[in-house]
Amino acid sequence: MTEPSIPEPQERRAHAHDLYEDESVEEARVVRPYALTRGRTRPGRSDLPLEALVRRVTGGDDSASTTERRRILELAGNGILSVAELSAHLSLPLGVVRVLVGDLADDGLLVVHSGSSTSAPPATNLKVLESVLNGISSL
């Protein structure tokens, strides 16, 4: 008589559960694009909005250069633009761009203008809204 084997479904479920343990959740969600970000899915600056503007710092030396980092720096070197635009122009997923922009900013190669996390978003400022209203009206 052989021991009945452990039912396969249960084993798999246990495995799936393990993947959702806190420590390994990042790994469980790794998808191909995140190879570019060395498996990270969250930028160091988690407050980086889609519309955050990015500007290149001149004279910076990208010692950790990769194709994607180089492309971001090239594009940002042509003028200020948003995280969303970088993502669209480079056909890179938003999450990947956020991580890489965060890295490049940490390395002093990009400046991110997103307002500080302590200041309220411009949309909560009545004066800004008035300017937006006047601006749209004048189009």
Add this chain to the structure above:
Amino acid sequence: MAFPRSDVAAPPAGAEQVTPVTVKIVVAGGFSVGKTTFIGSISDIEPLSTEAAMTEHSLGVDDAGGVSDRKTSTTVAMDFGRIELPGDLWLYLFGTPGQDRFHFMWDDLVTGAIGAVVLVDTERLEACFDAVDYFEARQIPFVLAVNCFDGVAKHGLDDVRAALGVRPEVPVFYTDARNRQATKQALITVVTLAMTRMQG
């Protein structure tokens, strides 16, 4: 750590350049209701599309009858445009991903947004229910812009309002997503609503 953090950022290139202030308005509504057309009718740039890759983790029954643990990669596309306004103000218009199951991505879009324009197709009224629920629940200023395809209004605005059961202060009006003036008016309406809300 391969990349040591540096808190001391070098001065930006051309520090004398003015950095625009960015604001955004979300454009929501069902699939193919005209969100990208709406954005394109007024955007300074051709509407761009950005993708968010995500992993769907699902437990299902595989062909062999066992429970399988599948992970599939999906991409969600968001279209957006940009309008440069006087006074170094950049207004971004972000279209929401059409499919309901990507609601979690909306949080990202609406954070810090002035408000939302919900495009309504009266032939498929139910397609905008999700958007209305979402903005109501989060108390985000929104307007209902009934897109008149081919310039024909098939239903009265009061009927649309009644069918959707929105509060009286929610503006409901006709628009034409292809028409720059109509889009402009829709944006003015949502900004005005946001300002009224703020002053109230």
